[in-house]
Amino acid sequence: MLQRVDAEVSGRRTPPPLPRELVDAVNWLAARCQRSHRNAMAGVEIVVGEAREFPQPRDFAYCTAAPQITVRPTLHEQAKHRIRAVLAHEFAHAYLLQHGVAHTERQCDALANVMFGVVIRYDRDDTQTLSTRGVAPRPSRLA
Numbered sequence: 001m002l003q004r005v006d007a008e009v010s011g012r013r014t015p016p017p018l019p020r021e022l023v024d025a026v027n028w029l030a031a032r033c034q035r036s037h038r039n040a041m042a043g044v045e046i047v048v049g050e051a052r053e054f055p056q057p058r059d060f061a062y063c064t065a066a067p068q069i070t071v072r073p074t075l076h077e078q079a080k081h082r083i084r085a086v087l088a089h090e091f092a093h094a095y096l097l098q099h100g101v102a103h104t105e106r107q108c109d110a111l112a113n114v115m116f117g118v119v120i121r122y123d124r125d126d127t128q129t130l131s132t133r134g135v136a137p138r139p140s141r142l143a
Ligand SMILES: [Zn+2]
Pocket: 089, 093, 105, 108
């Protein structure tokens, strides 16, 4: 309620609520998150972006130092293993960005694995997955 009032006063548009599938994935990750990383996770804003921000089929999310995770409009329609892995990877980016740590994508996955007690793998679409049918570490052909 307070957020809505603030938005009206400042003229900002109140962001729509996140799809339930994304909230469920965030809650699943929060329940698994190491105590030492929980504050960093809580400070991250998640917003649904626009389709044009995700030109490659394998692009489902990106993270900025705000810290803010922007997700593809169709992320919530994906398999649970994909949603959880994509968000885990982005939360690790958020943590590293908040701490000013330069890092590679593989280092990001390694942190996500520790933060959430998971193994980030890559499926045949080169997208993150928690399915054991994926491959790890991240294929070197990916940026
Ligand atoms: Zn990444």
